[in-house]
Amino acid sequence: MASVYTPPVQTLIDELGRLPGIGPKSAQRIAFHLLKVPADDANRLALAISEAKDKVRFCERCFNVSDAELCGFCSDDRRDSSVICVVEEARDIVSIERTGEFRGRYHVLLGSMSPLEGIGPEQLKIRELLSRLGPEGVEEVIVCTNPNTEGEVTAMYLARALKPLGLTVTRIASGLPVGGDLEYADELTLGRALEGRRPID
Amino acid sequence: MSELYRDVGVVLRTYKLRESDRIVVIMTEQNGKVRAVAKGVRKTRSKFGARLEPMSHVRLLLHRGRELDIVNQAESVETLAPLLSSLDRASQGMAAIEAVDQLGLEREPNPRLYRMAVGVLRTIAARPAALNVPAFYWKLLSAEGLEPQLDACVRCGETEPDVQLVSIDLNEGGVMCRACRSGGPISAAALAIMRDIFDGRLNQALALEESPATHEVGALATRALEHHIERRLKAVAMFERH
Ligand SMILES: [Zn+2]
Ligand SMILES: [Zn+2]
Numbered sequence A: 001m002a003s004v005y006t007p008p009v010q011t012l013i014d015e016l017g018r019l020p021g022i023g024p025k026s027a028q029r030i031a032f033h034l035l036k037v038p039a040d041d042a043n044r045l046a047l048a049i050s051e052a053k054d055k056v057r058f059c060e061r062c063f064n065v066s067d068a069e070l071c072g073f074c075s076d077d078r079r080d081s082s083v084i085c086v087v088e089e090a091r092d093i094v095s096i097e098r099t100g101e102f103r104g105r106y107h108v109l110l111g112s113m114s115p116l117e118g119i120g121p122e123q124l125k126i127r128e129l130l131s132r133l134g135p136e137g138v139e140e141v142i143v144c145t146n147p148n149t150e151g152e153v154t155a156m157y158l159a160r161a162l163k164p165l166g167l168t169v170t171r172i173a174s175g176l177p178v179g180g181d182l183e184y185a186d187e188l189t190l191g192r193a194l195e196g197r198r199p200i201d
Numbered sequence B: 001m002s003e004l005y006r007d008v009g010v011v012l013r014t015y016k017l018r019e020s021d022r023i024v025v026i027m028t029e030q031n032g033k034v035r036a037v038a039k040g041v042r043k044t045r046s047k048f049g050a051r052l053e054p055m056s057h058v059r060l061l062l063h064r065g066r067e068l069d070i071v072n073q074a075e076s077v078e079t080l081a082p083l084l085s086s087l088d089r090a091s092q093g094m095a096a097i098e099a100v101d102q103l104g105l106e107r108e109p110n111p112r113l114y115r116m117a118v119g120v121l122r123t124i125a126a127r128p129a130a131l132n133v134p135a136f137y138w139k140l141l142s143a144e145g146l147e148p149q150l151d152a153c154v155r156c157g158e159t160e161p162d163v164q165l166v167s168i169d170l171n172e173g174g175v176m177c178r179a180c181r182s183g184g185p186i187s188a189a190a191l192a193i194m195r196d197i198f199d200g201r202l203n204q205a206l207a208l209e210e211s212p213a214t215h216e217v218g219a220l221a222t223r224a225l226e227h228h229i230e231r232r233l234k235a236v237a238m239f240e241r242h
Helices: A007-017 A024-036 A039-055 A090-099 A126-133 A149-165 A187-195 B087-103 B111-126 B132-143 B188-198 B202-206 B212-229 B234-240
Strands: A080-087 A104-108 A140-143 A168-171 B003-017 B021-028 B033-038 B057-064 B069-078 B165-169 B174-177
Touching: A007 A024, A080 A090, A080 A126, A090 A104, A104 A126, A126 A149, A140 A149, A149 A168, A149 B087, B003 B033, B003 B087, B003 B111, B021 B057, B021 B087, B021 B111, B033 B057, B087 B111, B087 B132, B087 B212, B087 B234, B111 B132, B132 B188, B132 B202, B132 B212, B188 B202, B188 B212
Parallel strands: A080 A104, A080 A140, A140 A168, B033 B069
Antiparallel strands: B003 B021, B003 B057, B021 B033, B057 B069, B165 B174
């Protein structure tokens, strides 16, 4: 299909369309919105993107996004280095920090194992996790991968790799979402919730 | 063209779509392989919960669309929990459904393939036997009309003990003696296991512990299926290395 737009507009639509969750229609809508807004507004967005790309990189230790060699959690001495919470993506750290329940350090795998897509342990930051354990005196690893098939497979693989090293390996309990109805809970979720039950004080 | 239909199926794959939706690929009993959109499935509070994860066996209400159908309702036929209870089970289950995905044709009814998928997942859930996946691959090939001849040399027709059957060549249709041999070598122990799989002694084969012979049968099965579908299988390779 030949493009009906002039090349700069088509390029903008194409680039926007490559973003996650943006289909061709949304790309078109956003592109025309950007063409309509004042030049200052559009340039601010362009600058924000290029500054973020310039200044933000991965923490050398935990692969969280960072603006320095080490991220804020890795360079903060008050964090407990004997516990590492393993997550799939840096954005998961934000969710866990919001709970205020965790005072240890993090490790970002940058994905999860997906056998059907050929994504194995080598494609994730698992070797890097193993190399942190001794030097940092890690005693417990909490596996906080997503409660879906890929996340479970990743968790089981990590448990198999870590347990022989004498570490405590725990998995976050996956249970019922607060505010959800029992009636709508699927069997797997309900089963896990029952396994993770606790006494009522 | 808007119609509702019911079916049962095994979820083979999922692909992320937009913010919180997924495309789910399902091997159904009556409608062949179906691609359908599950809306909101990635939200923690989705009504679908974990029911549309790969390997799930589900009863579905679907809305037929032009390219993609839409999942209206999904309930579990059996729980996924046993398949996610160990790494061996999960990896075997993945290797099994990857093969089903490769062989199933879209919207072309294949109730037998659906039943085989359900059967192998139940077998794996019960016990992660060393030969679950290789035996399943061989059964799939045999359902495709590619059952190897294992009792006599495919070229000269000689049988044991007159000759020793030492190689297997699926292009030729089975095993061969030393004089006729082509394809790859096969050991006597592996040949005995293959005969168990094809001659109605599957349970005997599945009772075997991991050994060089079970690895040989596994490698042969993977190679044969890859040759048939003309592409590499990803899941089985990932866990063979570990
Ligand atoms: Zn860090
Ligand atoms: Zn011969």
